Amino acid sequence: MLTKEELPPCPVATCFQLFGNKWKIYIIQQLIDHPMGFNALHRSIPGISQKVLSSNLKEMDAAGLITRTVIPETPIRTEYALSELGHSLMPIIDSLVEWGTDYQQLVRNS
Amino acid sequence: MLTKEELPPCPVATCFQLFGNKWKIYIIQQLIDHPMGFNALHRSIPGISQKVLSSNLKEMDAAGLITRTVIPETPIRTEYALSELGHSLMPIIDSLVEWGTDYQQLVRNS
DNA sequence: TTAGCCAGTCACCAAAAGGTAAGTAGTATC
DNA sequence: GATACTACTTACCTTTTGGTGACTGGCTAA
Numbered sequence A, B: 001m002l003t004k005e006e007l008p009p010c011p012v013a014t015c016f017q018l019f020g021n022k023w024k025i026y027i028i029q030q031l032i033d034h035p036m037g038f039n040a041l042h043r044s045i046p047g048i049s050q051k052v053l054s055s056n057l058k059e060m061d062a063a064g065l066i067t068r069t070v071i072p073e074t075p076i077r078t079e080y081a082l083s084e085l086g087h088s089l090m091p092i093i094d095s096l097v098e099w100g101t102d103y104q105q106l107v108r109n110s
Numbered sequence C: 001t002t003a004g005c006c007a008g009t010c011a012c013c014a015a016a017a018g019g020t021a022a023g024t025a026g027t028a029t030c
Numbered sequence D: 001g002a003t004a005c006t007a008c009t010t011a012c013c014t015t016t017t018g019g020t021g022a023c024t025g026g027c028t029a030a
Helices: A011-019 A024-033 A038-044 A050-063 A090-108 B011-019 B024-033 B038-044 B050-063 B090-108
Strands: A066-071 A077-082 B066-071 B077-082
Touching: A011 A024, A011 A050, A011 B024, A011 B090, A024 A038, A024 A050, A024 A066, A024 A077, A024 A090, A024 B011, A038 A050, A038 A077, A050 A066, A090 B011, A090 B090, B011 B024, B011 B050, B024 B038, B024 B050, B024 B066, B024 B077, B024 B090, B038 B050, B038 B077, B050 B066
Parallel strands: none
Antiparallel strands: A066 A077, B066 B077
């Protein structure tokens, strides 16, 4: 979770701060179905660098959108999963996908 | 409208390209209730520079989200208004405002 | 004729975001 | 002992985005 000091006054700005960059929505989409490890996430999101994936995961963990669990199997693994808060973004993602798909149709038919 | 070449394959990336920056959602929110001129918009969005407002308006016009009408009154004015496509973003904006407000409550009560 | 409002543009700079490639460290397998 | 897989970090660089302040140019009103 952000602290009270980091919280922007505008609700929309709050959203943008939490998941309004190039990659975070993609990370969330990957984690919807099942938790994933770092390398699996890295492979499943074409174009993202390890550095940016790492920093985005940290921010999303700090914001409470995902959870990070170290699993002491052999080999030791780290599992990233959507938190309840992360899952509550589903309606927004669905509406973005819907609107974006409609717009793509509009462009392709023009 | 974007051209077919500029269109990203992913619907969510399409959304981000069209209104996923710091200011465009604010511009849309200002134009929901009534059309506005350039200076009125500039005054109503604290912190935005004329340069960035100008370039954002151009991009949103090109994308079909807003319309730009020059009104030959005296003094001559320019009116920016939401297009039908722009209005179709309302459900997304509403869900962003709702989620952001909930998150703010969560932070403030923690 | 000076001032002010409208709607911007331009040149320059700063900050944020992202990309690249290499390195670290632990464990396990060949 | 070499290789590979886990999960990252670090230094450096480029690109993108945004901000500043001055300036243009048409029009109007005192």
